[in-house]
Amino acid sequence: MDTTAPPVSTRVSAGTGVITLDRPGALNALDLTMVRLMTEALERWRHDDAVRSVLVVSTSPKAFCAGGDIRAMRDAGLRGDDTAVTAYFSAEYALNALIAGYPKPYTALVDGYAMGGGLGISVHGSARVVTECAALAMPESAIGFFPDIGASHFLPRLPGAVGWYLGLTGERISGAAAVECGLATHYVPAADLPALQDALTAAPGDPEPVLRRYAAPAPASELAPHRAAIARCFDAPDLASVGARLAAEEADRDWAQETLGVLRRASPMSLRITFEVLRAGADDTLAGCLARELELAKKTAREPDFHEGVRALLVDKDRNPSWSEQGSAII
Numbered sequence: 001m002d003t004t005a006p007p008v009s010t011r012v013s014a015g016t017g018v019i020t021l022d023r024p025g026a027l028n029a030l031d032l033t034m035v036r037l038m039t040e041a042l043e044r045w046r047h048d049d050a051v052r053s054v055l056v057v058s059t060s061p062k063a064f065c066a067g068g069d070i071r072a073m074r075d076a077g078l079r080g081d082d083t084a085v086t087a088y089f090s091a092e093y094a095l096n097a098l099i100a101g102y103p104k105p106y107t108a109l110v111d112g113y114a115m116g117g118g119l120g121i122s123v124h125g126s127a128r129v130v131t132e133c134a135a136l137a138m139p140e141s142a143i144g145f146f147p148d149i150g151a152s153h154f155l156p157r158l159p160g161a162v163g164w165y166l167g168l169t170g171e172r173i174s175g176a177a178a179v180e181c182g183l184a185t186h187y188v189p190a191a192d193l194p195a196l197q198d199a200l201t202a203a204p205g206d207p208e209p210v211l212r213r214y215a216a217p218a219p220a221s222e223l224a225p226h227r228a229a230i231a232r233c234f235d236a237p238d239l240a241s242v243g244a245r246l247a248a249e250e251a252d253r254d255w256a257q258e259t260l261g262v263l264r265r266a267s268p269m270s271l272r273i274t275f276e277v278l279r280a281g282a283d284d285t286l287a288g289c290l291a292r293e294l295e296l297a298k299k300t301a302r303e304p305d306f307h308e309g310v311r312a313l314l315v316d317k318d319r320n321p322s323w324s325e326q327g328s329a330i331i
Contacts, residue, residue, distance in 0.1 A: 015204030027066035065118030120149030130175030144309030152281030
């Protein structure tokens with residue numbers, strides 16, 4: 001008899017459907033089982049009048065959800081298993097679309113890492129709560145991939161070209177910065193998160209009054225001093241212009257040089273795909289963005305840069321990828 005606990009558990013408390021991510025050893029990286037369990041719960045509750053809102057939480061003290069199960073996709077890509085790749089990304093992106101169009105309030109409590117797929121199951125919801133321990137990122141350019149899970153829809157819509165900066169660099173930002181740029185909706189101190197969760201699961205109906213009661217003003221973020229330079233450098237017509245503007249930036253020179261270094265270490269293929277997918281997504285619907293991302297994901301999973309990037313970051317962990325192209329697309 002299999003006594004292994006499922007990686008996602010669900011329950012209903014006082015009209016709130018609670019989804020608990022419980023794969024702490026993998027920092028709640030979303031595998032296909034987790035995606036399917038979340039989808040099943042949301043579909044079950046969609047037309048259930050006893051469920052008036054949804055809350056997503058994590059058992060991990062380190063992460064809300066650190067991303068998708070990208071190692072499994074690398075393995076499938078190396079095998080040439082297009083069926084497995086298509087099944088995973090199709091299910092994940094369908095879940096993102098389900099959350100975005102969900103007819104009931106959907107609240108995610110983000111404490112710790114929320115990266116890649118973790119943003120896909122939070123940012124598309126109606127309320128995204130972050131703490132001082134939160135760390136959000138779309139780090140795909142470092143692994144030979146591109147910002148997916150609908151990021152080509154929400155990143156270009158962030159103010160002041162911040163989304164282009166986050167998508168191209170993979171920069172990790174704090175909870176305060178997430179509120180500042182619109183990725184998060186509420187800032188709650190981590191010490192108050194258990195009480196907030198209890199209040200949300202005890203109060204039926206609209207969670208917004210409870211969220212307002214617990215929310216605190218977000219402190220000044222690490223992003224704030226660089227917002228003007230981000231707008232100057234990343235609001236550019238093409239990738240080469242981003243590099244040229246960073247190289248010429250004087251008012252925030254240290255930040256610009258550091259950022260340019262990050263881009264020069266990224267996969268040139270990833271940077272090109274990312275820029276194009278963000279540009280296409282800026283004027284498209286979420287459905288259109290997810291469809292485009294699915295086709296790109298299936299192709300990119302077969303690319304040597306993706307296999308090498310995941311190897312360097314997650315398998316061998318030497319952080320020294322050897323990209324298929326010499327030089328950098330940003331120069």
